[in-house]
Amino acid sequence: EDKVVQSPLSLVVHEGDTVTLNCSYEVTNFRSLLWYKQEKKAPTFLFMLTSSGIEKKSGRLSSILDKKELFSILNITATQTGDSAIYLCAGRSSGAGSYQLTFGKGTKLSVIP
Amino acid sequence: NAGVTQTPKFRILKIGQSMTLQCAQDMNHNYMYWYRQDPGMGLKLIYYSVGAGITDKGEVPNGYNVSRSTTEDFPLRLELAAPSQTSVYFCASSYSTREDTGELFFGEGSRLTVL
Numbered sequence: 001e002d003k004v005v006q007s008p009l010s011l012v013v014h015e016g017d018t019v020t021l022n023c024s025y026e027v028t029n030f031r032s033l034l035w036y037k038q039e040k041k042a043p044t045f046l047f048m049l050t051s052s053g054i055e056k057k058s059g060r061l062s063s064i065l066d067k068k069e070l071f072s073i074l075n076i077t078a079t080q081t082g083d084s085a086i087y088l089c090a091g092r093s094s095g096a097g098s099y100q101l102t103f104g105k106g107t108k109l110s111v112i113p
Numbered sequence: 114n115a116g117v118t119q120t121p122k123f124r125i126l127k128i129g130q131s132m133t134l135q136c137a138q139d140m141n142h143n144y145m146y147w148y149r150q151d152p153g154m155g156l157k158l159i160y161y162s163v164g165a166g167i168t169d170k171g172e173v174p175n176g177y178n179v180s181r182s183t184t185e186d187f188p189l190r191l192e193l194a195a196p197s198q199t200s201v202y203f204c205a206s207s208y209s210t211r212e213d214t215g216e217l218f219f220g221e222g223s224r225l226t227v228l
Contacts, residue, residue, distance in 0.1 A: 042222055043156075044219075045216040045217070
């Protein structure tokens, strides 16, 4: 059974801090790892990672994948209150006709002024 | 484009009642999914479909049924509601090509309470 584990489960930081969110995975026929941000409603897509060591970056957010150690991190620098959300990590397999995602439980990030 | 549209947004059911959560997408995606999200538990896959007329069970299918008669619509049916089905339900869709990003496009969610 595929498994994705995120840590920490919750985190409280002050504005301006840098945070690192962790995601380890065990996914059969691993294809990619995805990060989502969930505020009040639906998760919104942040990054997809398929290759080790190649950093994906979008503004103050960046992410990297280590396929040897089976983990990924999501970094947020100079955090703002608008970064408060649940961050979900998901592993994607590549079985025949299968595009399923296995999600972790999420990390709840709270950024206080 | 409306994206993925779910209805209703909120619903309260009594134990044993039945209902259908509606989901429609206008992006011509072949793949559609139903997830449930319980507090602190991430998203669990209930059912998915790779195209019209084809559905398959996910991780937590018990107590639910789906159908996929068209590419656009993927309703989720609860036949005999139980308190354990109290949750937030998300419908999602995605592309099905090898080159796609793997991104799921989510609806706004449906909050269901069974009393």
